[in-house]
Amino acid sequence: MVPFFTVVKLSVIILAAGEGTRMRSSLPKVLHPLCGRPLLGHILAAADALAPVASVVVLARETVERVRAQFGEKYLYVVQAERLGTGHAALQARPVLRDRCDEVLVLLGDAPLVRPETLQAVVALRRARGALVALLSFIADPPAGYGRVVRDAAGQVTAIVEERDATEEQRAIREVNSGAMCFDAAWMWQALDRVQRSPVKGEYYLTDLIALAIEDGGVGAVAALPATDPTEAWGVNDRAQLAQVERVLQTRLLDALMRSGVTILDPAATYVDVGVVVGQDTTLLPGTMLRGATRVGAQCTIGPHTLLVDTTVADGARIRYTLAEGAVIAANADIGPFTHLQT
Structure with missing residues (x-):
């Protein structure tokens, strides 16, 4: 010893x-x-x-x-x-x-x-x-x-x-x-x-x-x-195994968010990258994808069918049917539907 x-x-x-x-x-x-x-x-x-x-x-x-x-x-x-x-x-x-x-x-x-x-x-x-x-x-x-x-x-x-x-x-x-x-x-x-x-x-x-x-x-x-x-x-030898591994990792990431106080209406239809931050009492609706360095504040509603890439969202925002890339969204903003935001 x-x-x-x-x-x-x-x-x-x-x-x-x-x-x-x-x-x-x-x-x-x-x-x-x-x-x-x-x-x-x-x-x-x-x-x-x-x-x-x-x-x-x-x-x-x-x-x-x-x-x-x-x-x-x-x-x-x-x-x-x-x-x-x-x-x-x-x-x-x-x-x-x-x-x-x-x-x-x-x-x-x-x-x-x-x-x-x-x-x-x-x-x-x-x-x-x-x-x-x-x-x-x-x-x-x-x-x-x-x-x-x-x-x-x-x-x-x-x-x-x-x-x-x-x-x-x-x-x-x-x-x-x-x-x-x-x-x-x-x-x-x-x-x-x-x-x-x-x-x-x-x-x-x-x-x-x-x-x-x-x-x-x-x-x-x-x-x-x-x-x-x-x-x-589990190892990755081909793209099918990569997809299996991704499902496992997604489950871990989404479970961690839900345990931290985030509501995810349909985890099977929600995607987040490693490192994404989501605040307490925020709701993620089906079709939501949070990619890159995205940070979402508290008490927001994101989705449905919304993709945020490297985007910062302040507390209380509502974003639906939106693509945002590198955007900064203010507190209590109401974005969408059918909006494309870029820096």
Whole structure:
């Protein structure tokens, strides 16, 4: 166990070098918009909440400059010149992180729904157990395509078995690996050199570190935290999955607004971006879309069928059947129907 007075320096590695061919797009997968923010931006925001000493994004050569242009120099960017698997991808971050941290949190760049508090719980679990590795698992139904989390009778993790290598008994296990893993940094850097190339695909898998951790530290060297919300582990491989993830995130955003005192007449017909602010006792009618940096005051009525983009609305305004882009709307204003406002 890490003493409470010890400052443990955390770094984050985000694996984002996948080709993204199933998106059928000239835009890199991690830059596709999701509720007003690039997909990768959601993972970076979750990582930022943990106050890491550094966050490194591992990218393909052809995408690194576009991603850097989007997110700036707050983050570090490294290139995986050859796509040789997740273990090889994590290894590319070693030169810039090796002497900077005590533990490393590895995240997938296409899994944008994970919450900061869940990541913090994974980090806390590793520290509390003194484990070499802690991972986020989830219950999948069906579990096809995922590595199974194998536990012994005492509940200790004994292996992560990829589906292609699983026995029939192991294939029936529904607890699977999400891909989010926290490592003891010193152990991880040396263990990555011991990962063997897969004879099937010729790649180096980060999950092979699980077996090495158990080999080095015995049972108890690996801990797994089952996610209470399986959607936190959902990934995006194509546009259909992007739409599914967007629905989940929209539900979260709208639920948060309603709990804060906003009335939403039909959540299924209402859309808000991340970062939109809506005041107490405001009502959003069906067909309302609030995009970008929009801020709506208290006791307003917005909609129906109204799109506000980067617009500021003061208290008490009524806006219906309106498109407003970059507008500033005064208190108690009555706008619409069929109005277009621009700066």
